[in-house]
Amino acid sequence: MFLELNGIGTKQAQLTRALRAAIVCGRLKPGAQLPPTRELALELGLSRNTVLAVFESLRADGFLVGRVGAGSFVAYPAVPEPTSETVSPLDAQSAYSQRARMLAASRVDTNAPAPTLRYSLQYGVPMTNPALTTGWSHAVAKAAQFADTGYPPVQGLLVLRTQLCNYLARRRGVQARPEQMLIVSGIQQAMTLAARVLVDQGERVCMEEPGYFGARQLLAAHGADLVLGQVDGEGVDLAGLTGPPPKLAYVTPSHQFPSGVVMSLERRHSVLGFARAHSCWLLEDDYDGEFSYEPQRIPTLHALDNQQRVIYVGSFSKMLFPSLRLGFMVVPDALRADFIAAKWLNDFACPAIEQLALANFMADGGFERHLRHASHALQKRRTALIQALKHHLGGKIQIDGANAGMHLTVWFADLDQEELEALIHRARSRGLGLFSIRPHYQKPPRTPGLLLGFASLPPAELEIAVRLLAECLSEIESARRHNPGFARLQSVQRECADTLADQPQRR
Ligand SMILES: Cc1ncc(COP(=O)(O)O)c(C=O)c1O
Numbered sequence: 001m002f003l004e005l006n007g008i009g010t011k012q013a014q015l016t017r018a019l020r021a022a023i024v025c026g027r028l029k030p031g032a033q034l035p036p037t038r039e040l041a042l043e044l045g046l047s048r049n050t051v052l053a054v055f056e057s058l059r060a061d062g063f064l065v066g067r068v069g070a071g072s073f074v075a076y077p078a079v080p081e082p083t084s085e086t087v088s089p090l091d092a093q094s095a096y097s098q099r100a101r102m103l104a105a106s107r108v109d110t111n112a113p114a115p116t117l118r119y120s121l122q123y124g125v126p127m128t129n130p131a132l133t134t135g136w137s138h139a140v141a142k143a144a145q146f147a148d149t150g151y152p153p154v155q156g157l158l159v160l161r162t163q164l165c166n167y168l169a170r171r172r173g174v175q176a177r178p179e180q181m182l183i184v185s186g187i188q189q190a191m192t193l194a195a196r197v198l199v200d201q202g203e204r205v206c207m208e209e210p211g212y213f214g215a216r217q218l219l220a221a222h223g224a225d226l227v228l229g230q231v232d233g234e235g236v237d238l239a240g241l242t243g244p245p246p247k248l249a250y251v252t253p254s255h256q257f258p259s260g261v262v263m264s265l266e267r268r269h270s271v272l273g274f275a276r277a278h279s280c281w282l283l284e285d286d287y288d289g290e291f292s293y294e295p296q297r298i299p300t301l302h303a304l305d306n307q308q309r310v311i312y313v314g315s316f317s318k319m320l321f322p323s324l325r326l327g328f329m330v331v332p333d334a335l336r337a338d339f340i341a342a343k344w345l346n347d348f349a350c351p352a353i354e355q356l357a358l359a360n361f362m363a364d365g366g367f368e369r370h371l372r373h374a375s376h377a378l379q380k381r382r383t384a385l386i387q388a389l390k391h392h393l394g395g396k397i398q399i400d401g402a403n404a405g406m407h408l409t410v411w412f413a414d415l416d417q418e419e420l421e422a423l424i425h426r427a428r429s430r431g432l433g434l435f436s437i438r439p440h441y442q443k444p445p446r447t448p449g450l451l452l453g454f455a456s457l458p459p460a461e462l463e464i465a466v467r468l469l470a471e472c473l474s475e476i477e478s479a480r481r482h483n484p485g486f487a488r489l490q491s492v493q494r495e496c497a498d499t500l501a502d503q504p505q506r507r
Helices: 011-024 037-044 048-060 095-104 130-146 158-172 187-198 213-222 265-278 333-347 352-363 366-396 417-429 459-481 486-500
Strands: 064-067 071-074 181-184 204-209 225-232 248-251 281-285 310-315 327-330 398-400 407-411 449-453
Touching: 011 048, 011 459, 037 048, 048 064, 048 130, 095 213, 130 352, 130 366, 158 181, 158 327, 158 352, 181 187, 181 333, 187 213, 187 248, 187 281, 187 310, 187 327, 187 333, 204 213, 213 225, 248 265, 265 281, 352 366, 366 398, 366 407, 366 459, 417 449, 417 459
Parallel strands: 204 225, 204 248, 248 281, 281 310
Antiparallel strands: 064 071, 181 327, 310 327, 398 407, 407 449
């Protein structure tokens, strides 16, 4: 089998890259069988353990599938759902459907299968590794033998809730009793339940601007009247809201999505003060709060709250992987019964096997081992990305929001939005996935920017991805130099954007 190892990085990294490239370029077709690990190791002069580790990691990333006793095969790409184009849709059958239809047009679909890109800087893709895949598959196999086959408890298995309470107290300073904890199928469900329990149609809800599109879409479809709380360098500013106070505010203090701002302690107190003064509920989304690169961590809103105004929600989508569809919420005592009722009405409960597997994974230390490993690896990836950006793009960009999480933001002061779209398009044609920050703003930001996720590529590949990005940017700049009307057009577009941005914005 012809595989070129290019001598950069460890043997394991070289073989991973070579196999991934062969699969992505189509030299190895879906369904093709790979040689046995022993044979490939001999052929390439590598140890068998190296080849085994590479196969395992390609399996974890979905490039290969293993069949017991038969070996490893190139995975088939996800097949798009067949569409029934001949059926024309009826008028929307409910107000909810009508709103959801209108929102669908602007949807950023994170669930869509990513096109096969050699280097994707997709944000929101967490770090998996072979140890996690192996540990988790053992945990699920074991749990399947012991899990009860009846309907699970609505609130979630007590063993899991107890494990989570211990974990949250230790790692996030969140003091919660198992009775206050609800296991949900991710933060998306937690937000659905919060909207149902706390918000009637037409009531005001505060969304961060810029803010998480998943929350914005869900609350708008629910019929909430969305008001925008501007995000500045300290986080969202609720005190600056005008008009009647909202009933609920959705906030991401640990790592504001998408800007990456970590909310200051003063602002946290101000947000809590606002909630107290106006009887406003706070929905604290701690989606990637586990991963922080600051020496001193600021307590969560939940930890600072002494009035039980905060509903704290977290997810295993980033700490483990999103296909698990498990998350949790800590609800104030006075709302507990209402949240349990809403969960029961929504889906009775979350699946028992995964809950039990997770509880055992947490109890035997596998979960926190993975978190330690992931934190360490993410630090390295983040450093590599920042270094590569400074090296290849230097004065052309500004980097923000790199103190926590799995993505950072990069602003291009010399481009306009159209040029940024052209950059994204050009990069895509060269196998590089780039993602604009624009869909997370209600009003366009003054400066175009990208969200760069760094969790799914190792440092050497992040360096190559940034080099590609710099090359594409140079091509866009050179196209501009050869188009004399461009500079004038650009300044007119900037003037229009400035006029449109009639509210103070971070960018
Ligand atoms: C801000 C924010 N909240 C929550 C989530 C995840 O939600 P879930 O637990 O439903 O996967 C994401 C996913 O990307 C996110 O970016």
